[in-house]
Amino acid sequence: MSLDFIIYLIINTAFILLIAPLFAGLIRKVKAWTQGRQGPPVLQQYYNLAKLFRKEIIYSPHASWIMRATPLVNMAAIMVAALFVPLVFVPEPVGGIGNIILFLYLLALARFFMALAGLDAGSSFGGMGSSREMSIAAIIEPTTIIVFAALAIVFKSFNIFVMFASSAATGALTTPTIILIGISLFIILIVETSRIPVDNPETHLELTMIHEGMILEQTGRNLALMELSAAVKLTLLMALMINLIIPAGLAVTLTAAGIFIAAILFILKGSLLAVIIGLFESSMAKKRFFQLPSLFAMAFFFSTLIIIIEVFA
């Protein structure tokens, strides 16, 4: 493991933890504006996390070690997944870090524990959330894997680092396939981060919530860890899209100036994407749960189309 790589590990982890709540806050702000509200400050997510970190934890008498371990395991899995997606600087990959299948399954590991924690307290809300989350995760999986396979074909590599490096070298947006992949990735982003029309991150009504229901019994710093990991996951999937489609400015060599510029550009591009997500969410209504499979079937055929275009081109 080279020095470059160790520096990358530190920079990437610190940067993503630092900016993750920003995008989540920005999306909320955009949604508030479209509804004609002032909305909470963009930095409200940071204040929330700081507040939650100082609060005591309340456990249910039925809760077991699953409840206590989940925030930590969830955060650890998401942070390792975060190492797989370079935000600003792309080093040479080391020992399979960046493998796209492993990335997908690290997210699955986090989800598995989160769903177990939802069942742990014996609350019907938690169970409902877990059940729906696992169902949605299962039926979006074929689409996700087809999109990732398409990425592997287009970039001729399994490794996200190599994909980013080659898209940074060519400036991307060169083939029509990459635009199609971008749209598919956007759908995956919406589904994976529990946004409208799949889930509504704002409500606490049992009929609409999925992700929020699952973490309803989490309190104090455990809740803070869950919220932070959700924000990091959102940023990760955004970064995957940004650095594949508009990689301009992505640093491939380790220089302070390059990384600084890349970071500024990433925040700008990320903010743009966050605004788009906010507008997208505002323009949609939450779909009924059992209408989702048809939405996913559409996404699946769409991504299969990419493969067929790529195969027969």
Place this chain on the structure above:
Amino acid sequence: MIQELFIAALLFFGAGFVLPLAVRSDRRIVRTASYACTILASVLLGIPAIAVLLGSGTVIFPAYAPAGLFSIAFVIDRLAAFFLLLIAVVSACVALYAIEYSEHLDGGSRRNLLCGCTSLFILAMVLVVASANTLSFFFFWELMAAASFFLVMYEYDQPATSRAGIFYFIMTHLSTVFVMLGIILLWLGSGSFALDHLADTPSYLATGSFLALFTGFAIKSGIIPFHKWLPYAHPASPSPISALMSAVMLKVAVYGLLRFLLDVFSPELWWGALILVFGTASAVLGVIYALKEHDLKAMLAYSSIENIGIIFMGIGLYIVLGTAGLPFLATIALLGALFHSLNHALFKSLLFLTAGSVIHATHTRDIEHMGGLVHRMPKTGALFCTGALAIAALPPLNGFASELLLFIAFFESVTVVEPLVKVFLFLCLALFALTSALSAACFVKAFGSVFLGMPRSPESAGAHEVPALMLAGPGILAAACVVLGLFAFQVLTIAGFTIPVMPDIFLIGLLLLMMLVLTYAVAFFASPRTSRVSGTWGCGTHFQEAGTEYSGHGFSEPLDIIFSPLYRTRIRNERTFFDEHGAIFKSGTAEIRLLRVFEEYLYLPVARQFYRIAGAVAKIQNNCLDTYMLYVFVTILTLLVFLGWSA
């Protein structure tokens, strides 16, 4: 040295079989001695298996040939050694568990029969794998079927068990018939019973033989639509037997298929496609049926169908890629299939054994009557959780490592020349991903309903942790799951396969641990360490009842509805009225029943046809001696005429 160790292992298995049958007294010491023999034999078997696997060369035993063509011969090459190792590890752990478990069973001295037959069953499987020709393969295959039938029938006085036993008996013999047919066709082609490469046989014989053998092995390994015996036989038999059957016996069928495909046939593309289609169908349907199941052991049985499907997908992919001229990718697919066989053997026996502990503690197999067991059986809970993580293919455990190999083979299959094959492979890939995600959902449900939340029955509330011996066997299996997962890359390298795109999972494990420690440290130092216990929020109710929590049934409801076209239900509504207009209701019954599609549309029609034919044949027998003598006379006359005419 290797030969002697192998023979010693066989002798100890034999001793484990004979001892409890010879000493009929119902004493614990007899059974423990038998299980000790089995464990010792497994350890002795493991050593030569590892030696051959690491490349000490193929071991050939002198054949025993009492009459001409009929010979019993053994050979251990690397493929056989791999499966012998699998048998050895699982058998040792299961026997360790069974020492304590069988003491808690009813049945008095019948338990001696149980442990004797267990040893015989393992011995038969070892000999099937070590067989050097088709004859001895077939002979021990039948012995394995017979021994397992007696084990399934352990609780023969229960009506459900005897029904399951008969079902299993018929299915396993159907499998034997097809295997025999395949072997006879092979013999017609090559004129020998050796497991040699078929070079110059007419291809229709080879194809016919392959189809017969494939059907035989598919029935034995529970490939859909031949799977129905699994969800009957597994819940009916004692848990260690379910573990052995699911983890090992199904793999012996996989071994049979592989042995014939690798050594005897020269497969064609459509063979691979056929295996892949059956594998994919079993994987997806298996897990979808598992989600619906509320009997813990039947759920695990369906999950075995799913995993066997995944293994068959690997084998099919191996042939497809091999015939397309991509030997390296084909090897990855085959490695994936083999590695998944081993991994499935480990985590499925772990899950069956821990499920056995849970059933022993709660006296029910219905997961709706469990719940909250993580507080009462913490160690069993942790072991089951490890198994659930492994089977849900989550890193850094072993289930992930083998599925990753298959994913790599699928992803790289884009270099396959023909576009149509590519599209076919991508569809299989999508269904494979669906299977993997659904099995995660299935095991969240299993672990959640059994161990988390509140107890939903008095038995569950009063459950106790099982004795240490019943934790040791699953404990070793769980450790093996973790080690094989973390060191998958290193294990493959030691076995002589370096796969450049395979990530080093140990590194990922280290990173996970590092992040865990880091998160914990930040949380520990940066936030207050106070916590208190307060009731779960229940919408303002004063106290929470187990009835209000999400049950296993509720958990799988969304997926039930999404996949409802697959779970055909039949709604029956019968009403009688006082008047002829149907206005005044008198009485009625209503029933919503899950349609057993395969049973009602495939098994029963076939069975009815057989019954009809048998009825027609029975007419010949009129219980009259004169008629039978007439038959004999006509037969002799016909033979004489035929011989005279043909001479």
